[in-house]
Amino acid sequence: MFELFSDIYADRGNRFTRMDARAKLFAAAATLAAVIAAPGPALPIAVWTLCVMALLSIRIGVKMIALRMTPAISMAAVLLAVNMFMLGVTPVVQVTIGGWTLNVMKEGLHQGGLLAARVVGATGVLLFLGFTTPAHRIFAALRWYGAPETWVELAISVYRHIFTLIDAASDMYSAQRVRLGYTGARRAVGSAGVLAGSVLLRSLEQASRTHEAMVARGYSGNTVMGPLPPLVKTDAAAALVWAACVLSALGAVWRLGI
Amino acid sequence: MKLFSRHIYSHPLLCKEGIQGRFLTPPAPPLEKGRKCIFLFFSFLLACVVFPPPAHAMHIADGILPMKWAAFWYLLAIPVVAVGLRTYRRESERSLRFRPLAGLVGAAVFVVSCMPIPIPFTGTCSHPAGTGLAAILLGPWMAAVVGSIALALQALFLAHGGLTTLGANLFSMGVVGAFTGYGVFRAGRGVGLSLFASAFLAGMISDWATYATTSLELALALHGDGSVFSLFLAVLTAFVPTQLPLGIMEGFVTAYALRFLSERWPDFPFAGSARIESSIILPVALAALLVIGGIYVAEAPVGGYMGVDDKVIGKFASEAGKKPLRFLLNVEGDLGLFLFLLAGAAGGFAGGYFYRSLSIKKENKAGKDV
Numbered sequence: 014m015f016e017l018f019s020d021i022y023a024d025r026g027n028r029f030t031r032m033d034a035r036a037k038l039f040a041a042a043a044t045l046a047a048v049i050a051a052p053g054p055a056l057p058i059a060v061w062t063l064c065v066m067a068l069l070s071i072r073i074g075v076k077m078i079a080l081r082m083t084p085a086i087s088m089a090a091v092l093l094a095v096n097m098f099m100l101g102v103t104p105v106v107q108v109t110i111g112g113w114t115l116n117v118m119k120e121g122l123h124q125g126g127l128l129a130a131r132v133v134g135a136t137g138v139l140l141f142l143g144f145t146t147p148a149h150r151i152f153a154a155l156r157w158y159g160a161p162e163t164w165v166e167l168a169i170s171v172y173r174h175i176f177t178l179i180d181a182a183s184d185m186y187s188a189q190r191v192r193l194g195y196t197g198a199r200r201a202v203g204s205a206g207v208l209a210g211s212v213l214l215r216s217l218e219q220a221s222r223t224h225e226a227m228v229a230r231g232y233s234g235n236t237v238m239g240p241l242p243p244l245v246k247t248d249a250a251a252a253l254v255w256a257a258c259v260l261s262a263l264g265a266v267w268r269l270g271i
Numbered sequence: 272m273k274l275f276s277r278h279i280y281s282h283p284l285l286c287k288e289g290i291q292g293r294f295l296t297p298p299a300p301p302l303e304k305g306r307k308c309i310f311l312f313f314s315f316l317l318a319c320v321v322f323p324p325p326a327h328a329m330h331i332a333d334g335i336l337p338m339k340w341a342a343f344w345y346l347l348a349i350p351v352v353a354v355g356l357r358t359y360r361r362e363s364e365r366s367l368r369f370r371p372l373a374g375l376v377g378a379a380v381f382v383v384s385c386m387p388i389p390i391p392f393t394g395t396c397s398h399p400a401g402t403g404l405a406a407i408l409l410g411p412w413m414a415a416v417v418g419s420i421a422l423a424l425q426a427l428f429l430a431h432g433g434l435t436t437l438g439a440n441l442f443s444m445g446v447v448g449a450f451t452g453y454g455v456f457r458a459g460r461g462v463g464l465s466l467f468a469s470a471f472l473a474g475m476i477s478d479w480a481t482y483a484t485t486s487l488e489l490a491l492a493l494h495g496d497g498s499v500f501s502l503f504l505a506v507l508t509a510f511v512p513t514q515l516p517l518g519i520m521e522g523f524v525t526a527y528a529l530r531f532l533s534e535r536w537p538d539f540p541f542a543g544s545a546r547i548e549s550s551i552i553l554p555v556a557l558a559a560l561l562v563i564g565g566i567y568v569a570e571a572p573v574g575g576y577m578g579v580d581d582k583v584i585g586k587f588a589s590e591a592g593k594k595p596l597r598f599l600l601n602v603e604g605d606l607g608l609f610l611f612l613l614a615g616a617a618g619g620f621a622g623g624y625f626y627r628s629l630s631i632k633k634e635n636k637a638g639k640d641v
Contacts, residue, residue, distance in 0.1 A: 081430040131334030170374030206527020216379035223371040
């Protein structure tokens with residue numbers, strides 16, 4: 014699980030991880046907007062290619078990228094299938110399965126293909142952001158952009174405790190497995206329930222201990238969030254240039270209709 | 272770490288030595304290149320639809336919803352999170368213990384929502400949504416806040432869901448899932464069901480409600496010129512192979528987890544056991560009305576709906592040979608119908624809400640019926 018959280022890779026030192034998180038968040042938001050507004054698949058595919066190339070250049074494995082893309086691609090495939098059989102009036106391919114004739118419609122295929130391209134492009138942007146920015150910097154950047162402080166505080170607290178609990182859950186899961194806890198669906202569900210209950214119980218006990226430790230250190234109800242570092246001007250300029258390029262590309266694809 | 276690895280159910284025949292890789296029938300003639308491409312393409316689609324990979328499909332990915340729908344779901348979800356944050360601040364001021372408790376229970380629910388549970392029909396593993404569990408433990412408002420954090424973390428670091436679709440995913444999971452789970456748990460306990468049965472129903476129905484809402488969100492955004500309802504049914508059907516058994520499994524996981532917790536901590540204050548605040552009802556009713564209004568507008572035929580006056584009253588009037596008079600207050604089209612719907616819903620809500628005071632006899636101080 015630890016290696017599945019993308020931001021474990023963000024602790025490496027490279028040109029992308031050293032960039033200011035606020036600049037990256039701005040650039041990512043502009044790129045996402047352009048991908049969603051794209052009239053055809055050209056821009057999303059180009060964005061995805063650039064993101065994957067950037068990730069490969071900082072030695073993120075192909076397998077990891079493919080693993081991350083799987084859920085998005087599966088959903089895009091479902092939507093492609095639904096769209097091409099249900100939307101439109103111009104049949105392009107006829108498929109007969111067990112006496113049932115299905116018509117693939119041109120309009121649906123176009124719409125489904127566009128959606129799939131947008132999903133792939135947007136997921137590429139998220140992957141780039143997640144693989145190059147640690148969680149605490151993203152939360153700090155969100156606070157800088159005006160996200161509620163209580164939300165940010167709770168998010169940091171949740172994120173921090175996830176790893177403590179995952180460690181405990183993993184040990185319990187291994188113990189259950191060696192005691193044949195997951196043999197068969199029925200037993201697996203029971204074991205999963207007991208594991209979930211144990212994790213919850215552990216979290217409640219840990220919460221009590223954490224509270225006592227916080228009070229011992231002078232906690233009086235306010236969590237002090239440190240000041241944010243000044244925005245790095247070169248990173249901000251790079252993000253602005255990137256956003257301008259992406260939006261110009263969007264204008265171009267709108268004009269060309271691709 | 273094996274916790275999140277997929278279970279692979281290999282066919283036992285394929286694993287037998289000597290069988291693997293051998294073909295007992297003569298090979299089929301090669302397909303033409305174009306037909307081969309089409310065959311492979313459809314096989315891939317069929318595999319994705321019928322045998323989806325671990326079903327994270329409940330989270331709508333970035334790029335699927337157009338901007339206006341993404342903004343619409345954000346607008347619906349943000350007020351609920353705002354109320355949740357207010358609850359968090361209020362409870363934190365009341366007890367210093369609440370902050371670490373909320374953080375840790377939120378983390379626990381996130382971990383539980385990442386646990387693999389087997390899906391019998393597809394032979395894969397999936398993960399529960401966990402919102403029903405969170406709502407029972409923390410209450411629906413806080414469950415929405417925890418849901419927003421979990422979805423943001425999943426979008427950023429696990430590439431499940433997305434940032435532009437966070438509002439839609441939050442509405443389906445954090446709002447509909449949490450409130451449904453909470454309501455079902457409360458109702459179950461209210462009618463005398465055991466903790467296990469109530470938690471099972473809450474987990475199962477909150478999961479199904481979440482995926483039904485996701486299907487509705489997709490249908491509303493993507494129906495084009497077609498019918499919202501038929502696309503909704505199509506998307507719903509596409510998700511059935513994974514989400515139907517997953518809901519049942521989630522119900523069992525929720526039930527076992529809560530039973531385990533209540534056995535170890537008998538006086539644990541489940542939020543689902545608390546009194547429902549009357550302030551909950553109005554925002555939920557308003558959110559439901561907004562959703563109905565959104566669907567109503569999206570489903571409108573070209574040229575708008577025909578008014579009740581034209582369709583019903585006008586028909587009978589013309590049959591009776593009467594001519595229509597000018598309206599005193601001319602509110603026409605979809606707005607008029609929407610106001611009509613709003614008035615009906617408000618009347619129904621008021622009638623239901625004050626039903627007790629109409630039906631239950633009040634007693635005066637002397638104990639006599641008034």
